[in-house]
Amino acid sequence: MRKNLTYLKYFIAIPICFVANAFATEPVAFLTSPAQSEITVNVGDSVKFQINASDADGDLLGIDWYGNGDTPYSQIWWNVEGEPNRTNSVFHREHTFNSEGMFTITAQVYDANYTYAPNLVFNVTVIGGVTNTTPLVINTSPEQHSVVINVGESINFAITASDVEGNLAGSEWYGKGDNPFLQNLNSASGDENTATFSREHTFNYTGNYSITGLVYDDQYLYTDAVVWDVRVDAVSVDHSATVPSTLGQRALYIDDFDVVLSSTENTDKLLAHIQAHNITKLTVYNLHTQLPSKSAEISMFIFNAKRLGVTSVGAAGGSSVDFDRVMTYQHDDNFPHKFDSLYLEYEYWNHDPDVNNFVALLDHMSIVGDDMEIEAYLGWLNEEDYAPIANRLDNLFLHCYVQDPSSAFSYCKERMKKFGELNKNINIWPIFSAEWRPTSTCDNPPWSEEALCFMGKWLELNGIADAENVFMEKYNTDSGIWKSGLNIPGFYYFAYTFLDAEVGSPETPDYTELPVSVRGDWDGDGDVDIIGVRAFM
Incomplete structure (x- = not known):
């Protein structure tokens, strides 16, 4: 019997709840300030x-x-003046009327059931008073709004503005990567009545730029926009030859190797580039399309490159099949001039977060590569990846792709530091990319995220040696003890076609001016030779 009564209790309780809601009352609201619903005020x-x-x-x-x-x-009810109270509350809202006209302010009070009290309406007439006017531009600098300058030059853009009410507050500047740049009155020259606002830009790249400035008052009324169109021209400097690296070595990726080998002219152009820029180390891409069909041409290319001062030529690959193909060439006695290293380019951090496959490829390279040096390109690593990779490499080529070498060391410092702290004495080659493509995008910043706008334009304007010197100045000023655990033999450049497009080189090498390093027994007769004539292709 008690069990039945319990069910009866719940059966009765539920409808009582709904009946109570049915008798909810709507809130009551009335005006307290202003006392009248029709008011007249002045502007401001x-x-x-x-x-x-x-x-x-x-x-x-x-x-x-x-x-x-x-x-x-x-x-909401708790955001009120005085003690919050859900039975009696005072709500408020403040408006400033900055222009003449008729305005209606409406208030709607509601309860938790969204039952609304009758609307309360204020009709406001705003009549003349002190009207806030827009600030005016009275002077600009430069006076000419189409400006032509050379790369590396700076312009101080300035706007002098006045405000009748004496309410100048600041300026906004847009262009050349600003997003935007804001300048308040405190950093301008002048006062609330008349002030000069300025923004200086240094233009380090050629191209066309638009710089826009606006001045505003404390009511955020703006002057007309002032726009300068700036064309930045290149300074004609010849960077088609580079002094030897102060570190001793300089390295180059060779892309489009099939094009290079397709004609004597193309091969000579690359060899001339190697000689003019004192390249001592090479890494060759696209060998899977050239081996074994172009084995003879590859052997002769290695021969001529080493006559011009190259001390090491690496074979690039991304799989065990690639390296097995290279080793077939290496073991073929018909081609006497061999590769010196095996180079792995497999961006596992973009494709396979597990480093094990990458490490397995390095182990395969070490097994099949006889005494060849083992090398790899590295971008971004997980904390646990550094040690197993460092244990397997002779040379590490580190992604340092920036637009300006002044930021390159800070860009790759943490990764260099982690390798240095392992004390493996590993060789780390920072890579600078000479990419500047597409030109239509790169010459007109700001750049899209997918644009390949790296150091190409900087190298065109400043040359290869300056880029290396800028990096090493930053590196040498760092006092970290981690540096004792690594070596920087030189810098790597990606890649031949991009670099030559930016800095240039002669069309043919000069075999009458050979470095001492090319002395050797080139003809196999047991004597030391200094080659002074071109080897026939």
Whole structure:
């Protein structure tokens, strides 16, 4: 019997709850300030509107305010003046009227059931008073708004503005990567009545730029935009030859190797580039398309490159099949001039977060590569990847792709530091990319995220040696003890076609000016030779 009574209790309780909601009362609201619903104010005046509200159920929730251009402003019951109270509350909203006209301010009070009290409406007439006017531009610098300068030059853009009300507040500047640059009155020259706002830019790259400046007052009324169109021209400097690296070595990736080997002219152009820029180390791409069909040409290319000062030529690959193909060439006695290293380019951090496959490829290279040096390209590593990779490499080529070498060391410092702290005495070659493509994008910053705008333009304007010197100056000023755990033999450049497009080189090598390093027994007769004539292809 008690069990049945329990069910009866719940059966009765549920409908009683709904019946109670059916008798909820709507809130009551009335104006308290201003006392009249029709008011007249002057331009610039502020009015504090106040609504008293009550609800017999004690479930006041909030108020919506509309008018004066506001998208509705909602004020909840606890955001009120005085002690929050859901039975009796005072809601308020302040407006400043900055222009003449007729305005309507509407308030709607509601409870937790979203039952609304009748609308309360204020009609506001705004008449003349002190009208805020827009600041005016009275002078600009440069006066000419189409400007032509050379790379590396700076321009100080300036706008002098005045404001009748004496309310100047600041300026905004857009262009050349600004997003935007804001300057307040405190950093300008002048006062609230008349002031000069300025923004200086240094233009390090050729191209066309647009610089825009606007001055505003404390009511955010803006002057007309002032726009300068700037064309930045290159300074004609010949960087088609480079002094030897102060570190002793300089390295180059060779892309489009099939094009290089397709004609004597193309091969000579690459060899001339190697000689002119004192390249001592090479890494050759695309061998899977050239081996075994071009084995003879590859052997002769290695021969001639080493006559011009190259001490090491690496074979690039991305799989065990690639390296097995290279080793077939290495073991073929018909081709006497061999590769010196095996180089792995497999961006596992983009494709396979597990480093194990990468490490397995390095182990395969070490097994099949006889006494060849093992090398790899590295971008971004996980913390646990550094040690197993360092244990397997002779040379590490580290991604340092930036637009300006002044930021290159900071860009790759942490990765260099982690390798240095392992004390493996590993050789780390920072890689600078000479890419600047597509030109239509790179010459017109700001650049899209996918644009390949790296150091190409900087190298065109400043040359290879300066890039290396800038990096090493930053590196040498760092006092970290981690540097004792690594070596920097030189810098790597990606890649031949991009670098030659930016710095240039002669069309043919000069075999009458050979470095001492090419002395050797080239003809196999047991004597030391100094080759002074071109080997026939």
